[in-house]
Amino acid sequence: MNKALIILLAGLIVIPAVFAYESLDKFLVSRDDARVMADLQKTIGDVPDSDGIIRAWIFFTDKGFSTAAEYENRLVAAKSQLTPRSLNRRQKARGRDNAVDYFDIPVEPSYVNQVLATGAKQRKILRWFNAMTVECDAEQLTQISHLPFVASIRPIAAALRSDDVSISTPATHPSMSTSTLNYGASEAQIEQINASVAHELRFKGQGVLVCMMDTGYRQSHRAFQQAINDGRLLAQYDFVFNDGNTDLDTTQETEDQPRHGTLTWSALGGETEGQLYGPAYGADFILAKTENISSERHIEEDNWAAAAQWADSIGADVISASLGYRYDFTPPDQSYSYEDMNGDSTIVTRAADLAVLNGITVVTAMGNDGDLGPGSLIAPADGDSVIACGAVDEYGYIAYFSALGPTYDGRIKPEICAMGVGTACADPFNMQLFTNASCTSLSTPLCGGAAAVLLSIHPHWTPMMVREAMMMTANNADNPDNNYGNGIIDVGKAMYYHPEGDIVIDHRPLITFALYPTIPIAARIYGGAGINPTMCFVYSRETGGGLFTQTALTTTNNLDFSASIPTPDTGGLEYYITAMDINGVEVTYPFGAPEHYFKVRPVASRFEDSFEDGLYYWKTSGIKGCWAITAERAATGNISVTDSPFGEYHNNDTLDLESYFPLDLTNVDSIACSVKARWELQTNYDRVVFQASSDGGSSWMNVGLAITGTNTNFTTQSFNLTPFLGYGDVRLRFRMTTNSSTTRNGVYLDDFTLYWRRAVGIDNGRQTELPVRFTLQQNYPNPFNANTEISFSIPKSGYVQIDIYDLGGRKLKTIHSGEMEAGSHSLLWDGRNERGDLVGSGIYFYRLKAESGVIVKKMTLLK
Secondary structure, three states: OOOOOOEEEEOOEEEEOOOOOOOHOOOOOOOOOOHHHHHHHHHHOOOOOOOOEEEEEEEEEEOOOOOOHHHHHHHHHHHOOHHHHHHHHHHHHOOOOOOOOHOOOOHHHHHHHHHHHOOOOOEEEEEHEEEEEEEOOOHHHHHHOOOOOOOEEOOOOOOOOOOOOOOOOOOOOOOOOOOOOOHHHHHHHHOOOOOHHHHHOOOOOOOOOOEEOOOOOOOOOEEEEEEHOOOEEEEEOOOOOOOOOOOOOOOOOOOOOHHHHHHHHHHHHOOOOOOOOEEOOEEEEEEEEOOOOOHHHOEOOOOOOOOHHHHHHHHHOEEOOOOOOOEOOOOOOOOOHHHOOOOOOOOOHHHHHHHHHOOEEEEEEEOOOOHHHHOOOEOOOOOOOOOOOOOOEEOOOOOOOOOOOOOOOOOOOOOEEOOOEEEEEEOOOOOOEEEEEEEEOOOOOOHHHHHHHHHHHHHOOOOHHHHHHHHHOOOOOOEOOOOEEEEEOOOOHHHOOOOOOOOEEOOOOOOOOOOOOOOEEEEEEEEEEEHHHHHHEEEEEEOOOOOOOOEEEEEEEOEEEEEEEOOOOOOOOOEEEEEEEEOOOOOEOOOOOEEEEEEEEEEEOEEOOOOOOOOOOOEEEEOOOOOOOEEEOOOOOOOOOOHHHHHHOOOOEEEEEEOOOOOOOOOOOOEEEEEEEEOOOOOOOOOOEEEEEOOOOOOEOOOOOOOOOOEEEEEEEEEEEEHHHHOOOOOOEEEEEEOOOOOOEEEEEEEEEEOOOOOEOOOOOOOOOOOOOOOEEOOOOOOOOOOOOEEEEEEOEEEEEEEEEEEOOOOEEEEEEEEEEEEEEEEEOOOEOOOOOHHHHHHEEEEEEOOEEEEEEEEOOOO
16 A cells, blocks of 8 residues: 555545544545446446345445534544554554544444345445445345445455465474474474574564454364463454354355365464474464355455454454455456556455554465466555565475565565475364465465564564564565565564664663672663653562562663662672653563563673573674574574574675673683584685674674584684783674685574673773672572582672581581682682582582671582
8 A cells, every 4th residue: 555545445536544633525525426327337237146146345425424523523432442452553553643543433324224225235344445345136236326425336356266275294304493392393384484483582472462364263173272272262253154153164164164274373373282383372363254165256355354354443463364366256257457466456455554554464475376477466465564475495495386576566575485385284174183285375374473473572563663574684685576575584583673663772781790789771772753761761670589670761862871770689680671752662671571681690700691591692793694593403402593594594795793791801810701603614715703802893803713614513612812801891703704605504603601700890880989788699500510609799808718518517618718809709619629529419508708797608519
């Protein structure tokens, strides 16, 4: 839909896009008797069903009022009818004052009644189009045409959709994933779009409402039982038979009716361990049945539009629709022409774009007529606000049947791709089994599920933000075409993307803190509709649970924000940041807070990043692509970081993975650095080097030897950072460079570790005063194996002794005895006694004695 225009009626009127309280005159349509009569003759002549029934659209001139005051009253009433969920979603996308417009005002009831008084049978009432659809005979339609408020009449477009789904026996593949979930046969399709990494971070579409629009759904299949048992199937409606059952009803339809919908819903949201997981297996669902496969008129556009309107009213966040319209219309209807694929002509395309306008992310299939060549897409894939999906095989090659762009007005289609060849899904005929199916109908729910996952991570995103993030992080984004569009999506990259209009919290997460009275927190916050400076906060608490304490962030320029939060009394720190724009849109950092938060240890001498919490401590860059987290391989845990997630290796590129945590080495005596890595690179031509900068990133120095060639096992790589001691803003990065020839599997990094002799200072406003408390921190890690760190602070210089005792009170070792300067300190115990012998597993005590007093704590050694 053209952003400046909304075409209300096909071939009738074009009016400016409006929001609340736009002039009523822009919507009123003058009746043209000659045109109505021409419409009547065409509809009667072109659509005589074998049973004598005419199915037609009746468009009205107005909505039963003509004054500005009544218009405003109707808008207020329309807004009051929105569910809280629908209202919140609309305000997010359209602004607080523009939640409703003329399209949301109901069709005038007296007009409907007068149409039905002719004997016509009501099909659907569609307020978005100020229209209704009816079934009638020629005489009744003639009577309707004479009603003074009828603006136009046209036949309902209906298509005989061929059975475009090819079902095959499930293929078996050895698992390559380190994921917690056992995806079974669905592993390939989940890993290809890098959705597994979101699952590892506990994002599975939770809190997002997905509307499936299809043929019906076998709800007794075990793939759906978890969602149903959890109460996440919230509503369903059959727009074919106008009842509340979208499951198989043998009194009205054949066993094949819910086949297609069962395949698509399971691909998006199914959940069966060891067999199938959809990308959004944790989402909420509403089910719409819009197609009757037993009818001669299978796909009827008013059902699609009515279902979209219903989804909007309930509050759906995502529509996934694997149905489309263009070819094989029921004779004598003519199929849509290529000229109709312009984003403005068909009812379903305009309904889809109106849904997007109201805040719903619409994901739809490109169609399966790729053999017809360029321009073979179907409606509503031609919409300029929808996400149209093509199909690839498990190796990333476009399927022969995947329809091609461009649209008639020259826009590239599809937007994105996912696996639509041999896609794992639920068997629609056996409620215990699973199968594979092929068509763009199956790539679409994978993309729809990915959209739901992104909204569970970023609930403030609008549909256009979701669309941009998915497109700009797909693997063909640098060179989109009309086969792949922007390419195969990558959820692991998209979740860290900031689309236009996003609210950005730019914060370098702390990796330690000194035991001063307060801890400084700084962030640069911008974007959205403009930041509300009074609604930015940091929430903090001591490690171990409890309520977070709110501290306001302050600013002098509405860009750079800061706060000082209380230092925990005895333990580590957990914190997150929130910000709100002037429209009330709120974001959190890290994503998903307060369930997700940063964890920091006091006066630590070690920083470890296993990437299990995401990529917050690093930033990425590159000419064509960037590093991303992945659950494909890992040294420990389930997640690593790679330049080539699932084969996305970039030739002729320079890719940087740069540290984004504050690292102050001014008071550090020694430092060690290591990472676990595996790699498959073209020897001597493609390489990864580790680099460090002592001036905040202005200049860089190689540290250690380059990684090149092949090493398929994770091995520890160590780097000497001694030349950078004494500098206050040290940056680190991994830089990968490739040439134009050989493509390999790339490099995977895990378990990045820094160890230093003294505590790292805090670079964002480093404090120089001495700690005021005498404290002994809980050892870390605890329980431990081999080594553990003991951190403490003393408010004044003097004699300090640290001893280790067993449960019987026997002293095993003194790990320090002597003078220490006031400040924060940390020491290591290697699990050995004074003789150098390793002690056994068990509970031990460590005792700090200084001039300020004595503190004893307990720790556990496990072997």
